[in-house]
Amino acid sequence: MISTFQIPSDVQEQISLVEERMLHQTAGYHAQLEAALHQLLASGGKRMRPLLILLIGKMCAGPQEELINLASSIELLHTATLVHDDLIDGSSLRRGVPTLNSHWNAAPTVLTGDFLFSKAASLAAATNDLEVIKLFSKTLAIIVNGELGQLFDGPYNSSLEDYYQRIYAKTASLFETSTRSAAILSRVSEENIERLARFGYSLGIAFQIIDDLLDYVGDATQVGKPVGSDLRQGLITLPMLLFIQAYPETGFVKTLVAHRGLSNENEMEEAIRAIGSNKSIIQQTLGEAQKFVDQAKEALLPFAESDAKRNLLMIADFTAQRTV
């Protein structure tokens, strides 16, 4: 849950229902699955996607039961993708909690992810809305295809276009599907569905840009992974792309571009330090995120004032302020 933002008590109650519903998905299945899901959900997470879904539902007076199924479905899908991601990356911690693959081998980790996919799909089906169900499986395909691209083509990318495509697949697609689906279930007009989809998309892009910035400037204990993890994995994110544009003659930039990655540990540390301490690059990155936050807020303009709308705007602002 977002800690520095006061969630209204009715939405807080709905978030609790979402947590319960997610935990209930292992009932009747193997006891170890229950334990695994408890551990996965105990690691918390901001429940950002459920929060957006429930607030949009509140703003548009959508049907509570279906929205809770949707929120549970999306959060469980997100959890399932993280289980397989952590296995693939060999990560042993997520948000300070041991990952499944840190104490299990690949087999049960793969299958537990698969089980969570099946339950996320069941919850999507429980919305009884064919459009939402179709969006759900399409989004899973987009997310997985993005990860496969990174594996097959390598993590290196040298253009802003590639970067935005990648963070769309990785993050913004599921944000967009969350808000679009909440809008569909709330039976708003086609125009408003598109506006709310744009809200989710823009927020998702801003969210990932800030995540990528935090990888350079964040507090390792707060971010939950060592500073510079992305670059060490070969990932070129927005701060680095902006640095390459601004300082093409820097030694490590030349190496990076020529070899599509850095292998020398000294150059690696130099690069991480150079970006993390460059105020102009940090400001430019924040500015880019702010552009998407503004787009997100703009998409909400036509909606009547309400507590839920104010909360959604606050979340948008909060997204760009996580670093400062």
Place this chain on the structure above:
Amino acid sequence: MISTFQIPSDVQEQISLVEERMLHQTAGYHAQLEAALHQLLASGGKRMRPLLILLIGKMCAGPQEELINLASSIELLHTATLVHDDLIDGSSLRRGVPTLNSHWNAAPTVLTGDFLFSKAASLAAATNDLEVIKLFSKTLAIIVNGELGQLFDGPYNSSLEDYYQRIYAKTASLFETSTRSAAILSRVSEENIERLARFGYSLGIAFQIIDDLLDYVGDATQVGKPVGSDLRQGLITLPMLLFIQAYPETGFVKTLVAHRGLSNENEMEEAIRAIGSNKSIIQQTLGEAQKFVDQAKEALLPFAESDAKRNLLMIADFTAQRTV
């Protein structure tokens, strides 16, 4: 495709449409996914589940377009589970064709399986039938839960009840979902839906019993894996359960029961040979499979005579005759 059974040309054409539709699922995604799917589908397989779906659709005059989506969905789900299974088991061949994990490492194999799950779910959604969509994700949960049980509790089981539960999760559940869903899409009566579900269930159980028998008596090149693979993995299937009942005093039986598995290679080979050459055990196992084939055929009794019905009955008979 079942080679010794003449598939009617109209159903054969529909099977071709199913193949095309499955292959089309990678359009617009990473080129490597297309290559992987081609390889997976080229290894053939009997297309047993699509065949049952299309024949039931024909018998009940169901809607062709939805039935083709259903058949593609189920076969792709089956394919996705095999991709993750082969990875988990470390299998390098399936039906004589190299598995994905034999030339890829775990990461792209896991993600390709995930991608196929998403596309199978999309095709299920394309049937536009909420009941069918819900059955789809429930069945995936049952299959995965069965595999997890085998991992967590070990492959050993000593009761017929455990055995039947396991082969339900492994095989009969997807057969049952195939035939039940085809019946639902064909808008037959509730009674006939249950009959066709029972047909699929019984056929699936018989199919797996025969598969398990072939592991002891089959020709390794035809079965596509070495004789005795199940026992070597620690799996106790019906022929062994019947042998244990009949010859509790045999040396390897005592070891097996006491240690929940065989670790001595001599005892292993003795066990595989003892069962593979025991006509009474083979006959009993065939008799058990035949019981389920008879149940399957009985479930079709109330349906009017037709070519499609005759084909379904032939498939049932063929299922029990694969060994002889």
